[in-house]
Amino acid sequence: MIRSNTIDMTHGSGGRAMAQLIDELFIHYFDNDLLRQGNDQASFSISKGRMSISTDGHVISPLFFSGGDIGSLSVHGTLNDVSMSGAQPLYLSAGFIIEEGFPLVDLERIVKSMAEASATARVPIITGDTKVVERGKGDGVFITTTAVGMIPEGVNISGDRAAPGDAIIISGNIGDHGIAILSSRENLEFETTIQSDSAALHEMIEEMVKAVPEIHCLRDPTRGGVATTLNELAQQSSVGMQIRESSIPINSAVSAACELLGLDPLYVANEGKLICISHPDDAPALLSLMQKHPLGSNAAIIGEVVEDPYKFVQMETVLGGSRVIDWLAGEQLPRIC
Amino acid sequence: MIRSNTIDMTHGSGGRAMAQLIDELFIHYFDNDLLRQGNDQASFSISKGRMSISTDGHVISPLFFSGGDIGSLSVHGTLNDVSMSGAQPLYLSAGFIIEEGFPLVDLERIVKSMAEASATARVPIITGDTKVVERGKGDGVFITTTAVGMIPEGVNISGDRAAPGDAIIISGNIGDHGIAILSSRENLEFETTIQSDSAALHEMIEEMVKAVPEIHCLRDPTRGGVATTLNELAQQSSVGMQIRESSIPINSAVSAACELLGLDPLYVANEGKLICISHPDDAPALLSLMQKHPLGSNAAIIGEVVEDPYKFVQMETVLGGSRVIDWLAGEQLPRIC
Numbered sequence: 001m002i003r004s005n006t007i008d009m010t011h012g013s014g015g016r017a018m019a020q021l022i023d024e025l026f027i028h029y030f031d032n033d034l035l036r037q038g039n040d041q042a043s044f045s046i047s048k049g050r051m052s053i054s055t056d057g058h059v060i061s062p063l064f065f066s067g068g069d070i071g072s073l074s075v076h077g078t079l080n081d082v083s084m085s086g087a088q089p090l091y092l093s094a095g096f097i098i099e100e101g102f103p104l105v106d107l108e109r110i111v112k113s114m115a116e117a118s119a120t121a122r123v124p125i126i127t128g129d130t131k132v133v134e135r136g137k138g139d140g141v142f143i144t145t146t147a148v149g150m151i152p153e154g155v156n157i158s159g160d161r162a163a164p165g166d167a168i169i170i171s172g173n174i175g176d177h178g179i180a181i182l183s184s185r186e187n188l189e190f191e192t193t194i195q196s197d198s199a200a201l202h203e204m205i206e207e208m209v210k211a212v213p214e215i216h217c218l219r220d221p222t223r224g225g226v227a228t229t230l231n232e233l234a235q236q237s238s239v240g241m242q243i244r245e246s247s248i249p250i251n252s253a254v255s256a257a258c259e260l261l262g263l264d265p266l267y268v269a270n271e272g273k274l275i276c277i278s279h280p281d282d283a284p285a286l287l288s289l290m291q292k293h294p295l296g297s298n299a300a301i302i303g304e305v306v307e308d309p310y311k312f313v314q315m316e317t318v319l320g321g322s323r324v325i326d327w328l329a330g331e332q333l334p335r336i337c
Numbered sequence: 338m339i340r341s342n343t344i345d346m347t348h349g350s351g352g353r354a355m356a357q358l359i360d361e362l363f364i365h366y367f368d369n370d371l372l373r374q375g376n377d378q379a380s381f382s383i384s385k386g387r388m389s390i391s392t393d394g395h396v397i398s399p400l401f402f403s404g405g406d407i408g409s410l411s412v413h414g415t416l417n418d419v420s421m422s423g424a425q426p427l428y429l430s431a432g433f434i435i436e437e438g439f440p441l442v443d444l445e446r447i448v449k450s451m452a453e454a455s456a457t458a459r460v461p462i463i464t465g466d467t468k469v470v471e472r473g474k475g476d477g478v479f480i481t482t483t484a485v486g487m488i489p490e491g492v493n494i495s496g497d498r499a500a501p502g503d504a505i506i507i508s509g510n511i512g513d514h515g516i517a518i519l520s521s522r523e524n525l526e527f528e529t530t531i532q533s534d535s536a537a538l539h540e541m542i543e544e545m546v547k548a549v550p551e552i553h554c555l556r557d558p559t560r561g562g563v564a565t566t567l568n569e570l571a572q573q574s575s576v577g578m579q580i581r582e583s584s585i586p587i588n589s590a591v592s593a594a595c596e597l598l599g600l601d602p603l604y605v606a607n608e609g610k611l612i613c614i615s616h617p618d619d620a621p622a623l624l625s626l627m628q629k630h631p632l633g634s635n636a637a638i639i640g641e642v643v644e645d646p647y648k649f650v651q652m653e654t655v656l657g658g659s660r661v662i663d664w665l666a667g668e669q670l671p672r673i674c
Contacts, residue, residue, distance in 0.1 A: 008668075009668040009671050010666075010667050010668045012560075012668070012671070012672075013560060013561060013665055013667065013668040013669065013671075014559065014560025014561030014565055014606075014665060015560075015561045015565055015664050015665030015666055015667070015668070015669075016664040016665065016666050017666075017667075017668075018560075018561075019569070019664070037495060037496075037497070038496060038497070038569075038573055039421070039422065039495055039496050039556075040391060040418040040421060040556065040557075041389045041390060041391035041418050041419050041421060041422050041424075042389070042390055042391075043387050043388065043389045043390075043422050043424075043488060044387065044388055044390075045386070045387050045388075046383060046385065046386065046387075046388050047385050048383065048384050048385040049382070049383065050380050050381065050382050050383075051380065051381055051382075051383050051485075052378045052379070052380045053378060053379055053380075053381075053428065053430055053463070053464055053483075053485065054377060054378035054379075054430070054464055055430035055431065055432045055464060055465060055466050055481070055483055056432065056466045057432035057433070057434050057466050057467075057468045057481065058468075059434055059468045059470050081377040081378050082378050084376070084377060084378060085376065085378050085380050087378070087380075091390065093390055093391070093392035093483055094392065095392045095393065095394040095432075095481040095483075096394070097394050097396055097434070097479055097481075126390070127390055127391055127392060128392060129392050129393045129394050129481075130394075131394040131395075131396045131479075131672075132671075133396050133476060133479075133672065134671065134672075136473065137475070137476035138474070138475060138476070139470060139474040139475070142434055142468075142470075142479070144392070144394065144432040144434075144466075144481035146390075146392055146430055146432075146483035148388075148390065148485065151380060158374060158376055159374075159375060159376050160374070160375070219376075219377065220377075222351065223349075223350060223351025223352075223355075224350060224351030224352045224355075225351075228351055228352055232356070232375075236375050269351075327352050327353040327356070328350055328351060328352030328353065329347075329352055329353050329354075330347050330350065330352070330354075331345075331346040331347045331349070331350040331352075332350065332352075334346050334349070334350075334469075334471070335349075335468075335470065335471075
């Protein structure tokens with residue numbers, strides 16, 4: 001058994017201590033045949049087609065928060081990125097950068113949580129890497145995950161495919177993740193029961209893509225929130241967006257917390273939501289399918305794509321006015337994912 | 338143009354500053370159609386077969402050293418890991434974790450070096466991620482790269498395939514990388530002209546695999562050096578190894594530096610070398626092929642695989658004695674890759 005209580009520099013040496021850490025922690029919890037091969041890479045069979053790959057570094061602080069931790073988040077975040085192409089994820093890899101002195105009990109809790117998220121998602125972690133940096137040169141643990149998946153034939157989802165007239169659908173309440181993280185940070189004086197929405201969306205996406213292979217865009221509104229994601233899509237597709245504030249689903253506790261903190265929920269991060277843009281004729285079917293799924297029960301059509309050479313995102317407010325929703329400028333909530 | 342001189346927290350926000358950093362630095366230098374799609378994932382066509390994936394975090398200190406930098410290393414290291422399966426790498430992804438206050442000029446130098454390494458290797462960087470952590474919570478920049486590649490049909494290279502009688506070949510001089518890094522560290526008083534051997538080996542491997550599809554094992558002796566890699570392979574294959582000290586190629590300057598520093602070169606890291614284990618009948622052809630390649634000019638057969646229930650690696654010393662070459666215990670050179 002691993003005898004030390006904390007990570008020390010030998011755990012990143014490439015030598016015996018590292019081999020033991022890999023065996024007793026990573027292989028023990030992630031347990032699968034490909035990982036157990038014990039090579040510096042993993043090999044698997046694939047069929048001809050289109051593959052999607054995505055990489056995401058996770059530096060969230062704190063490491064443990066209401067509704068998740070850096071382990072589950074590092075699985076969900078990357079699975080979501082790869083599945084926003086319409087792909088079904090197949091495999092994950094994980095690279096750990098651990099700070100010397102990090103408690104092994106915390107690392108075990110994180111690895112266990114990753115293993116559970118990976119098992120629930122049915123996407124195994126098949127290869128990885130461990131590095132250790134000196135005390136004060138890192139911050140507990142950073143996890144960079146990569147996922148690969150296969151895109152079903154006939155599916156062509158991309159941020160540049162939004163067309164005027166298209167419907168904009170969101171899969172549920174906005175801002176839960178960001179507010180949960182804020183409430184977990186020690187220096188904040190409010191507490192809420194708000195949990196992060198961190199979840200893997202690929203099973204819902206599988207149903208959506210089966211029903212409507214012609215979906216134009218999918219993207220998860222993480223850092224920068226819904227506002228920034230809509231601006232990215234408007235930019236890529238050279239269109240404008242017109243959304244209605246009254247249609248945007250939000251938990252009243254999140255809304256209240258945002259008001260208290262002076263935050264605009266449109267810029268607050270989500271980790272288990274997606275924005276779907278489709279031909280308006282396809283929108284009702286997609287909406288009803290999402291609403292039937294546990295991860296999309298509050299899905300709503302929040303607006304439409306419009307022609308606009310200036311590529312503005314505009315919102316009709318609840319008071320009846322209209323305002324431009326710009327990109328996030330500056331930093332709203334550091335290290336939110 | 339990017340106006341700030343250093344990385345600040347806004348560059349990891351997900352908002353406008355991050356989009357600008359990605360456009361003006363990452364897309365500018367890595368430039369390729371897949372990356373330019375601007376989605377959170379990249380999609381590409383593949384044919385049916387066996388795929389290999391590998392992930393490596395890079396935390397090397399210092400960031401710039403004789404013979405390379407963290408940028409080129411993060412390309413070479415991961416390409417090598419994936420190609421040690423016999424695969425030809427196809428694509429790379431890169432996740433950056435940058436410390437607030439890091440000079441943009443240094444980041445640009447690193448990104449440029451990655452771009453050059455990727456172009457030379459003909460393996461494009463097609464997707465990535467950027468995170469920023471507060472000053473004192475990182476150490477300049479950490480880069481986690483992932484590579485995917487396809488394994489040619491009929492090739493089955495794995496660490497568990499070494500068999501008694503097999504020849505052990507090394508592709509060249511040992512210890513260059515580790516000693517180059519040590520000499521680059523400011524607090525050391527010696528200077529050498531030794532350069533890191535950091536290089537991508539997949540083109541040499543392509544030739545080797547074409548000539549001898551039946552290669553049993555390939556592994557790059559990075560952290561922990563040749564000694565640790567041979568022990569890993571002995572463990573995986575349940576065999577012993579018998580090597581000859583007099584056959585191991587080493588640069589005399591590296592040998593002298595090791596003596597001065599009290600280091601055993603067998604434990605010093607390499608970043609552009611491989612160990613190849615094959616049937617003895619295949620060894621002469623592999624050796625001559627490696628010796629003709631610029632990255633294998635000093636290749637040598639250093640010993641053979643033997644039966645040994647204890648899975649020991651033993652070395653016949655230049656003085657005619659024999660000693661057991663154990664796994665690296667403890668930490669020899671922290672943050673060597």
